[in-house]
Amino acid sequence: MIEAAMIWNEPNNKSHWDMEIDPDWSLYADMVIRAGKAIRDVNPAVTRILGGMSPIDPHWVKRMRGHGALDAVDVVAVHGFPLDWNLWSIHDWPKQIGEIEAVVPEKPVWVTEVGVGSFGAEEVQVFGIDRTAELLIGRVPRVYWYSLFDLPQEWGATTRHREAEGSSYYRHFYMGLIRADGTPKPALEAYGRVAGDMGLMQWFHFEDPRLDDAVAWMKRLGVRHLRTGLSWADSFRPGAIDWFDRQMEALADFDVTVTFCFTPEHLGIAPHHTSAVHEPQAFADFCAWMIDRYASARAAPPIARTA
Template structure:
């Protein structure tokens, strides 16, 4: 049920990886190397992704190359939000992809998170959805639209800045195609036209009450590809495996790209989910455990047996 595994989420964004602890990303690179090897050992056929970068930065990719991290991934992933957070226009998407292709010509580029919010107006989201589809479908092998649901106001966004971001913080709560109360926005029907070619990125929180409804919506829309996450930090919660099993069973009909991220406070250099781990091999072991549980390698029988 897992077709690809991403090693962390937006590691060049300080909301997700602490640059004060790891200013040259050498600790992240070590994390990628160990996790990439662990995933490959658990399932040699699993596609491994470098954590989707935000901002899109060819210099950061070269840093990963110098540290040796690119040797242990198969795909380089991009995240972009030009109408909400990025300082470039939506029509620059092809150029942004080309900048990274120039650095890693031997690896596919996936756009694993792209979205436009309805913070200002639903018409803006509708325009952004249609223009994104025009620019990206056929340009890269995988696209994941963020997201199916608005983030509930009571949950809070995963960011270090919070209200200090001004309106940028509040945009986090308006990125979905469906409002918090479950009613669809005007872009939802338009998304259905692209669902087979442009998948969805949807985080599911621990015991997320939206899971079953999300599966029903995605099947109705014709979604084939889904990106979501399995949190290393959540693996230490009560009944974590019960929740992981329920989540992955519910998503069994989709081709899932799973993101492994979030450091447990007691295992970080600092007690925060953005901190590098004190022992990055522990994170690699978590990745291998999840792959062995949900996407084990299939044994290959000798030809004489299968004939």
């Protein structure tokens, strides 16, 4: 059920990686190298993805090459939100892709998050889907729309900036095709026209009550490709494996790109989910464990946790 594994999420964005601890990303690159090897050793058929960058930055990709991280992945991924956060036009998507292709021509580029929020006007989101589809479907091998559901405001967004972003922070809660109360937005119909060619990116929180509804909606829309996450931090919660098993079983009918990220506080150099870790092999071991459990190359039942 896992066709690809992404090694962290937006590692060049301070909302997801603490650059004060790791200013040159050498610690992150070490994690990529170890995790890439671990995933390959368990199942060489799983595509390994360098954590989707945001902002799109060819200089950061060159830095990753210098650290040797590109040798441990098969795909380079980008995230873009030109009508909400990025300081470039939505019409510049081909240019943004081309800048990354120019510095890493030997690997495909996937767009593993692209989205347009309805914070300002729901009609803008409809335009965003239509224009994104025109520009990216057929231009890159994979495109994932973020997201299916609005983030409930009472949950809060995973970001270091929070209200300091001003109105930009509140855009986090309007990126879905379906409102937090379960009612569809106009953009849902527009997405449905391209769902077979444009995947969805949907985070599921620990024991997320929206899981079954998400699966029903995705099947109704004709979604084939899904990107989601398995949280390293959540793996230490009581009942984590029951939740992971339930989540992955529910998603078994989709081609899943799973994102491995979020540092357990007790393993970080700082006690925060964005921190680099004291023992990077521990993250690689988590990745290997998840691939072995949900995408093993062996015809075997899921393994039990040993550590």
